[in-house]
Amino acid sequence: MSEKQPNALRRRVHDILELDRDHDPATNFVNGFLVVLICLNVLAFSAETVPELGERYGSYFYAFNLFSIAVFTIEYAMRIWSCVEIPLLREQEPWRARLKFAGGPLQIIDLLVILPFYLSFIIPIDLRVLRILRIFRFLKLARFSPALQSLGRVITNERRALIGALFVMTTLLLFAATGVYFLERNAQPEFFGSVPAAAWWALATLTTVGYGDVVPITPAGKLFGGLIMIFGLAMFALPIAIVATGFSQEASRRDFVVTWSMVAQVPLFAQLDAISVANIMSLLYSRSFEPGAKIVVAGTDAKAMFFISSGEVEVRTGGEQILLREGDFFGEMALLEQRLREHTVIAVTKCRLLVLEKEDLAQLCHQTPKIYHHIQSVAEARTKAAHEAKAKPVRSRKVAAK
Numbered sequence: 001m002s003e004k005q006p007n008a009l010r011r012r013v014h015d016i017l018e019l020d021r022d023h024d025p026a027t028n029f030v031n032g033f034l035v036v037l038i039c040l041n042v043l044a045f046s047a048e049t050v051p052e053l054g055e056r057y058g059s060y061f062y063a064f065n066l067f068s069i070a071v072f073t074i075e076y077a078m079r080i081w082s083c084v085e086i087p088l089l090r091e092q093e094p095w096r097a098r099l100k101f102a103g104g105p106l107q108i109i110d111l112l113v114i115l116p117f118y119l120s121f122i123i124p125i126d127l128r129v130l131r132i133l134r135i136f137r138f139l140k141l142a143r144f145s146p147a148l149q150s151l152g153r154v155i156t157n158e159r160r161a162l163i164g165a166l167f168v169m170t171t172l173l174l175f176a177a178t179g180v181y182f183l184e185r186n187a188q189p190e191f192f193g194s195v196p197a198a199a200w201w202a203l204a205t206l207t208t209v210g211y212g213d214v215v216p217i218t219p220a221g222k223l224f225g226g227l228i229m230i231f232g233l234a235m236f237a238l239p240i241a242i243v244a245t246g247f248s249q250e251a252s253r254r255d256f257v258v259t260w261s262m263v264a265q266v267p268l269f270a271q272l273d274a275i276s277v278a279n280i281m282s283l284l285y286s287r288s289f290e291p292g293a294k295i296v297v298a299g300t301d302a303k304a305m306f307f308i309s310s311g312e313v314e315v316r317t318g319g320e321q322i323l324l325r326e327g328d329f330f331g332e333m334a335l336l337e338q339r340l341r342e343h344t345v346i347a348v349t350k351c352r353l354l355v356l357e358k359e360d361l362a363q364l365c366h367q368t369p370k371i372y373h374h375i376q377s378v379a380e381a382r383t384k385a386a387h388e389a390k391a392k393p394v395r396s397r398k399v400a401a402k
Helices: 008-018 025-048 051-056 058-085 094-102 105-119 127-144 146-157 159-184 195-206 219-235 238-265 274-281 332-337 358-367 369-391
Strands: 284-289 294-296 304-310 313-317 320-324 344-347 351-357
Touching (some): 008 025, 025 051, 025 127, 051 058, 058 094, 058 127, 094 105, 105 127, 127 146, 146 159, 146 238, 159 195, 159 219, 159 238, 195 219, 304 332, 351 358, 358 369
Antiparallel strands (some): 284 351, 304 351, 313 320, 313 344
């Protein structure tokens, strides 16, 4: 089978390793197992540095290390193998897609975790160096922490501003060290006898740590030290402001990407171009429901329709229960016919829905008539099926929420 053709196993591996689906037991198990294994590796690394523990349980630490290397190697190989299922890489040649994927920062961390072990069989490496490199395994937690991933993206995106701030801070540090050197070198030559020696006081003062082991004693030196403290409060707060602004922008971008991916997962929107998807995103908002939560209640006003981005819901129509999954939509019939809901819809699993309000449906009809006609045709088909089912009550019927 060609790698460009659909592969159910590879797709499943990709979904488990790369997609964050809370309702998928396999994804939860694999992610939980890897997180626990990473934490245990950090604890084992720390415990092994204790001489008594290292000598007594050295063989167990070594066996656990081999097991961890095997697991991390399999994980890395599976990620590289299944990455061709990523939509942005799916149209490229498999080898090119895998090479591009392997160059990502998270994949480089994964490689650094296992590479030293295999290099030790080719290149003579001091085992003590290998132990130090094992601390890289802690960085694998970044893959399972959206907050750490956001921090990495913020630092990358704001690197120019942070480098500029670092340059300003370095300049101020040199200025403070030079100034106090000229003011205090005669009074305290043992502490301020050179600019590098005075830099220790400048760094402790600018960072507002103030150890107090070295302080100016001349009036001019004290006045200068006070000015440096004020400048330090302003200058060393600059990187914090840059990172905070970056986090705010990253949160906005993340919301955009999450909403985009949710919209793209709905088959009804999958074939639309980027401009159409962007227009639809402005009309939709996402809501999450826990298992057992009532999404639609029979007898209430129809104020919105829903698209299932992930999870499963159950439609209760009299004595019949119908299961709707990812990609389905419901609630459109009562909305189009402007009447009360006739069915109750309950979340079976944790699910995320895209909500289209009643007022926005008219705008969607104007922007994308093709989608409106599709929704209308599905609603008509469901109405027809419902009428046929009522005429023949013996037959099982499948209708959607109204």
